[in-house]
Amino acid sequence: QVPLVESGGGSVxxxxxxxxxxxxxxxxxxxxxxxxxxxAPGKVREFVSSINSDDTISYTDSVKGRFTISQDNAKNAxxxxxxxxxxxxxxxxxxxxxxxxxxxxxxxxxxxxxx
Numbered sequence: 001q002v003p004l005v006e007s008g009g010g011s012v013x014x015x016x017x018x019x020x021x022x023x024x025x026x027x028x029x030x031x032x033x034x035x036x037x038x039x040a041p042g043k044v045r046e047f048v049s050s051i052n053s054d055d056t057i058s059y060t061d062s063v064k065g066r067f068t069i070s071q072d073n074a075k076n077a078x079x080x081x082x083x084x085x086x087x088x089x090x091x092x093x094x095x096x097x098x099x100x101x102x103x104x105x106x107x108x109x110x111x112x113x114x115x
Contacts, residue, residue: 001025002107006095009109012085016113020080022095022106033098034071034078038091038111048093049080062088085113 008020020036035050049059049069057069068081078095090113097104 004095004097004104004106006093006106006109009093009111011112011114014086014113014115016085017081017083018085018111020082020093020095020109020111022078022080022097024076024097024104026104028076028097028099028104030100031071031073031097032100033096034069035096035098036069036078036080036093037096038089038093039108040088040091043091045094051078053098082111085111087113087115089113 003026004024006020006022008018012018032053033050036048037045038048039045047060048063049067051057051069051071066084070079092108092110094108095106
């Protein structure tokens, strides 16, 4: 069983929206960080957004104003609302939960934005 599962990816036209979800099925006593990354074909993985241990939120410049990260502690879930999508947002998106003594990585989910 994969402990961290993403969902919500798919194909959308430019200007459209998608919501990515990431759910952890194992116990995480305290979340030091919740992060979304992405990797486009032929490129290195890049940081997209995070909820930090002090509950501050960070975004990479290219998604500011378009993407919104959020969490649901009761569901052990992390979300990424993606609006005004652009073709350059096409990538495989992966989430990460930083927990005491262990980091959990999702398997990744594809987002494809067509022009």
